[in-house]
Amino acid sequence: MSEQDPSPRDRSNDLAISRRDALRISAAATGASLAGFGKTMAAAQPMPVALPGMSLTVHFQVNGNHIETLVDPRASLLDVLREQLALTGAKKGCDHGQCGACTVHVDGRRVASCLTLAAKVEGRQVLTIEGLSLEDGSLHPMQQAFIDHDALQCGYCTPGQIMAAVACVQEGHASSDAEIREYMSGNICRCGAYVGIVAAIRDAAVTMGGD
Template identity: 60%
Template sequence: MNQDTRLSLTVNGEEREIEIDPRATLVDALRDRVGLTGTKKGCDRGECGACTVLVDGRRVLSCLTLAVTVGGAEITTIEGLAGEDGEPHPVQRAFLESDAFQCGFCTPGQVLSAVGCIAEGHAGSPDEIREWMSGNLCRCAAYPQIVAAVSKAAVR
């Protein structure tokens, strides 16, 4: 018999108290307990990047991260990127302007990975962007537009 654990998470600036199985991943906590479904569950093995979120500003694959390990950290999901006035984040705007999505399934993870990539200083050239964004897969092959969007957002 498994006993749920009480966990306090700060998600998109808001404190959330949840009861969760201590073996639950962050993607499951966000989607099933917090109710934020923007973070996608793709491969569930850390291979596709669809579940990428920011934990204390760093890119994290939420399908490989136990939720209990990020208590006290600041978690940012795609729902938390827009400004308080609802204005899209510069990376979100660049993705729209560059048509950097097709089906949209990978887009939340791509956008959050791009935010992290830029913050880490890894957006100096198309080759560098391709290398540092390589953990995020797009089945629709929108890679040229994604690289263009990251380049555009990096200069803003």
Template identity: 65%
Template sequence: MDIRLTVNGTEHALSVDVRTTLLDALRERLELTGTKKGCDLGQCGACTVLMDGRRVLACFTLAVAAEGAAITTIEGLAGDDEPLHPMQQAFLENDAYQCGYCTPGQIMSAIACVQEGYAETDEQIREYMSGNLCRCAAYPKIVAAIRQARPLLENR
């Protein structure tokens, strides 16, 4: 099936099998490998991207279902000559990553957490972010990073 995906502000024409996931289209066809394939079962959150500003699991979203939506991946948050996105900067400053594998999905979920209004308390943040697993257990630092970035994102 021929589709058009708008990813990080750029439209891409692709011919895909109707069973192709958004994750596979991003990684294999568009070579945007920042979005990670963790469990491939929708249980770990490593593949989280934003679709029209809301978080989705790219391993559970068919590429054909994403046609017409604005997809944002970790690569789309800051360009080469731009400063880091406030959430990326907060993750760095709070050391909210260890091995780094889950970090792209964590950052994308964290942005949605703030944008969707679920970052008022640490409890809300922990509940919202519970779908993103971190084997290194950096959870307290992730919560701190979201708390730090929240005021900057609420004013965007």
């Protein structure tokens, strides 16, 4: 299941319609000519990418797959991943950037996907827990370490913990237990599995260091 292809449902038809609408409406709204659309704009003012009530098309990569999908300008990356791309690993905990359950990587850096406007990931590479396992299907060392150290109870925060933990090691912030605790403080575990989490990261940091 974790290797599920994250391609969105077929939206090619919606896309065609929506692009025409987008063209027509934004051209009308700004007074710009249709001929200028899609080329480098000579006019100084950029055309709106989305008007109220309209969707915008966003192109980005998720776990190595190219995605082109329509999003509401209000949508968070988290909602697009979960509701449109059926990638439900990243969790909605607080929806305000306070709990870390929604952590994913954008261009190799961990972010709170609930506070990331989907419109802002245009052209970027997103990595979620579903894309973390290795090419042969085996678990990432951090996933294995969480199992080995019993680093969870209910598991709700775990995808966010693991994505944050992988970044924590890659950033070079896992050199001691104190440093791990400091740089993992954005991920809350209400079951209190912190002891196992720190042990798992310390362990996986060694394995990952060999990469």
